[in-house]
Amino acid sequence: MSAIASTGSTSLDFDRIRPVRIWLYCLAAFVLLIVVVGGGTRLTESGLSITSWKPISGIIPPLSDADWQAEFEAYQQIPQYRLVESWMGVEEFKSIFWWEWGHRFLARMLGFAFAIPFVIFLIQRRIPKSLVWPMTGLFVAGAFQGFLGWWMVSSGLSELTSVSQYRLAAHLCAAGILMMALVWVARTLEPPASGTVPSRGWLAANWLLVALLFIQIGAGALVAGLDAGFIYNTWPLIDGAIIPGGLFTIDPAWRNIFENILTVQFNHRNLAYLITIYALVLWWHGRKVPRFSGVHAWLPRIAVLIVLQVVVGITTLLSVVNIPVALVHQALAFTLVSMVIAYLSDMHRLSVR
Incomplete structure (x- = not known):
């Protein structure tokens, strides 16, 4: 970080890395959006509505009545439904499903929002060499958040009626670290302070x-x-x-x-x-x-x-x-x-x- 702070000594250097800086700020804002939607998911007790983790195919929501019925039947097998939400029908289930699906969808989109511009900026040589590996680490940290999210959800699928507060804290704190890291790196690409x-x-x-x-x-x-x-x-x-x-x-x-x-x-x-x-x-x-x-x-x-x-x-x-x-x-x-x-x-x- 120290090297980056002292490299771009001309306005041209900062003009060239300005898109990278803006991109990092947008990623930090995206993480904040995901955190807010995740908070809504928790407060509406929606986080256990999707009982499987399908990183690729899970991006497609239920498209037919049969698909909805299959998702609902999977939800009916977990303790939260049996002990707390047994009154719920498939239409009520849809309202909590969309919260969790939206949270996971945004998390997936964050991966694309990071990877695609990252490759483009590498090709354009806009990213300082000293930042290539740190930024790769940020991408890995973002992917690890997906694993933490599923680890958290899995805690509420067999015995508990909600997710473990320990795993929820780990998931939220990891999101905080990711957002702070994005902001830190973005600030290092600002003109001299x-x-x-x-x-x-x-x-x-x-x-x-x-x-x-x-x-x-x-x-x-x-x-x-x-x-x-x-x-x-x-x-x-x-x-x-x-x-x-x-x-x-x-x-x-x-x-x-x-x-x-x-x-x-x-x-x-x-x-x-x-x-x-x-x-x-x-x-x-x-x-x-x-x-x-x-x-x-x-x-x-x-x-x-x-x-x-x-x-x-x-x-x-x-x-x-x-x-x-x-x-x-x-x-x-x-x-x-x-x-x-x-x-x-x-x-x-x-x-x-």
Whole structure:
């Protein structure tokens, strides 16, 4: 990345790689779209409606009544239908099927959206040599997401009535890593950055913010996986208290962090408070030195977005997980962590210049 940041020293160089940069931003936006549709799939309990993994032929949806009946009969064999959705007929099944099919379709299209332009840019020699293998790695990471998605779905086909919250968190966090990597690489192809050169301490402080946000994304996945947002829908109290009883009722104690609905929601809330305070401290400190000039203009945007995310998160809770609000909450989380990554990438280019 350091080499890339210092290679394109003329405007012509940046003009030539501009399509690559735009393409990477579009891929990051595509990942965000897939995450949002995946969130809708989870919230509508649609993720187990397709019980097989057909990477190629699965792109074609049911085209006849017989095809629909076959898909529905396969769904009727899993615990979710037998124990929760046995009231459902084939017409109701179609509504959840389309959510999951759409999610998988977009994931497949992401592969095409990556591979085809990648080959074209290689032929045109627009991609810096130092980025060829890293970009190949991004393609492999995207393909691995498909495997993770099926691994997650398979957890709900034999014993559970929904997917494992552990596997859901792994799938969502991997998507976060992919989106952050795309944004980082795209920023390295921007023209030279300007602003105050950051200290190592400042870089470390912002990497800590990324780590906290990433952990919070995983915590949010646990909330979604356990449907924890549908319970304890009061704020600021949770179960009638600031620190409720019952946080460690499962033995061994560590399992409460991942399996106790009360503990999972409590942790998600309090991590949000910690992140908000930490980000506002960074903003307060940052305003005194760089005065938000150059790359540091990211800092007030990050602070505003974090406050907005808290408001949307509280609204999601109080609305008992209104689906559009919840999807905005998820989208903001990914946008926020990507924004901090963009800030760090820009500061990195300043440091190595």
